[in-house]
Amino acid sequence: MATLAALIPGLALGLLVVAGSSRWQFVMSRVVDLGVALPGILVALVLATAIGPGNVAAMAAIAVWFVPILARLMIGPARQILAYDYVEAAYAYGRSRWFVLMRHVLPNIRSLIIVQVTIMFSLAINVEAALSYLGVGAQRPTPSWGRMLYEGQPFIQDAPHLMIYPGLAITLTVLAYNLVGDGMRTWFDPQQKAKAVAR
Template sequence: MWTPYDPAALDVTNKMAPPWTDGHLLGTDQLGRDVVAQLMAGALNSLLVAVLSTAGAVVLGVALGLTAAGGGRFWSDTLTRATDVAIALPGILVALVLATFFGPSNTTAIVAIVVWFVPGAARIVIGPARQVLAREFVEAAMAYGRSRSFVLFRHVLPNLGPLIIVMASMMFAGAILTEAALSYLGLGAQRPTPSWGRLLFESQSVIGQAPSLVVFPGVCIMLAVLGFNLLGDGLRSRLDPRHAREVVV
């Protein structure tokens, strides 16, 4: 409905048309599919995967980080060491294992990105959460008889809001790049669903004949990742008072 052509429609008589040919703004690929339509549909797919994987990683990572920061010494040390070990695992290897068991798909890419990002999110949250737990108003709430879980979600979590927002924006950029990499390796979206990474993979065989087919999805990935990284930097400058003072000075 919102693309100029059906992204999956084939027109072999008009394949590999250059830009600005017969109403195709960026031309067609090796099977005659409109490049603009595929880029637009690929953007929707990449954003969907990035939103779901980032949301899952943030929720699970923050919950794990709060548990590690507010638990007893045994649980805190165990979860902290577990996140360190998980961070050392290569995410591509995790994706390959998942694809072997469940097959390549968007679901596999989402699960792989979540598994990859959760340990890092938890590790980011643990330190600041412990700092908040050491503050006087938290000790007063504990002395008042509040449970530790209530203190974590009522007092600690709101104070981590700016950190979580910045972390989520940075993870969103990483999720877009990771989804493109997984799709390029054949572990993400499969045809007929377009994906920026899949477009790169399919275009590499004709790069000598039509280099624009590689350039356009690459530029889309670069701009999306750059945009969300800049958004994360802007949010950090706006929401973190210490960083804001440093910038002013």
């Protein structure tokens, strides 16, 4: 939910950056870079603490952190597509910049967005587990692997499985999402697909 909640604002911010003038793009790109440069877990922790512990706080914190990442992901490829000849032809035909962005830019970076969203699922799981471990994520009675790790910590010598199983669940789930993301990147990218077939 946090990833999906960040999807529309992130894409909208990226489009707003590339839709403006060169000066606007320079200023907004630096703002987006600043958001990306901030440590994600620190941003999520501060926001979750300010909002209050719970599922909503964790989702909101993760979503706010993901918005500049998605915007940064769009800016570079969108600028490349806007330099293509068929885009210049669309402008010569009288199409507006927003029409070009929606008709030509978004469809051409759709695969990149899908792959990034898949990878961000694994990031969201890691951050939510960290927030719950620190006590500002999901609260009882909602189950959370991060809180299970925290509550099993005092029993690590007598019952280590209380920490091993949640840790394995987090690790395997994150690994699965990363493998899915790598597979989708290979599927959507013709060059990567050709390399995979050659192997």
